[in-house]
Amino acid sequence: MTDTATPGRERLAEDPAFRETHFVVLDFEGTTPKGAPPEPIEVAALGLKHEAGHGPVRSGFSFQALIRPPTHAPVLPFAVKQTGITPADVSGASPAATVLRALDEELPERPVLLVAHHAPVEGNIIYAYREACPRLAYTRIVDTRLLAKHVVSDLPAYDLDALLAHYGIPQPPHRHRAMDDVSVTASLFRTLLTEAARTHVITSLADLVRVSSRRLRAGEPTQLELS
Template identity: 70%
Template sequence: MNLSPPRLAQDQEFTKTHFVVIDFEGTTPTGHSPEPIEVAALGLRHAPGRGPVPHGFAFASFISPPAHAPLTPSDTAQTGIATADLSGAPPARIVLRQLDEALPEEPVLLVAHHAPVEANILYAYRTACPRLARTRIVDTRLLAKHLLPGLPSYSLDALLAHHQIAQPTHRHRAMDDVRVTAELFHRLLTAAARPRTITSLADLVRVATRAPRAAQPIQLELS
């Protein structure tokens, strides 16, 4: 009798899930929450023998920030995004509605590195992107902490170096960061598959996601 645990690639819930890697670049105005100035998303699907690979969905757009969160010289220095890039760009509510409507069919899980950043932006714009705001995000930072305990840092740059993934040409541009996060996600799942640490989508959700605030029930106060 074979009592070895199942493989992640044998889990039907995992193999039929669309993973959408997402990243925002933004401004951080004093006294306010971050506001997005660029978003990118890339779809992944499991391919037999290859794991999650890009699969027919990509989205990228500049976003015009609100007046209280203008692009600053330090933002430009970090991202390379200039004021001219944002001239004429739509506001976040328009861009995120477009992305929400373009998402692949269910089931979908988002993927991001240090997901609270993305989760907070999606929650802030939840009326424009209700589906995105209610979708769980697989956090590659949490996944790495589960699989690789004891590393000195779990920043994206540190994990890219650990896995010998080349830095993208334009680090801190949304699509470049999405592509290396997708590669990191692939490497982490490969690492999880060898000792069969994670054997199902349910395992992945349990160790590397948190329930989105937009999906939580509203608590009504009794007067």
């Protein structure tokens, strides 16, 4: 996203709240036991921060870890086929509460907003482990799926692969591994912000939160970017 001026029109890059916010793009890979909610087997996060003339660029914050699921949620064959993560890969990993506590403690200083594609998946996992990751649990999530629907309203599909194809963003080498998916979601987020800013669909952080964010069930944030 560039900072090209448009006289008489508010620009997203001019909003102090937008410039100060640290966006943390997040993705879980998981396994889904029969009759129970998904359990995470991998998580990755990547920080983006506004840079004048360039928009949100990588901030230097990153986090990646495999997760050992509970005994009731083994890594199922479908998950192995999709992610390449095997039961042996996670057998020595830490459980979700430990990993998410570590991620929570390493989050950048506020103001922070999370970013994910189809954010209810990430939100439900965070809510399930909210006692271990209170900062995550009280931080709003910008959903790039909702953002895409607001920016371009006539696509036949809004899944991640469809949006990558629409915008010509190359598929990552290991699609459905958490860090690769985080990297392309970050690219998609930047692309959507560029288009939203160019067309003045979104001119402030408040606009972005209003049209594309979700609030986790853990509670009501007391400020826009509570983390």
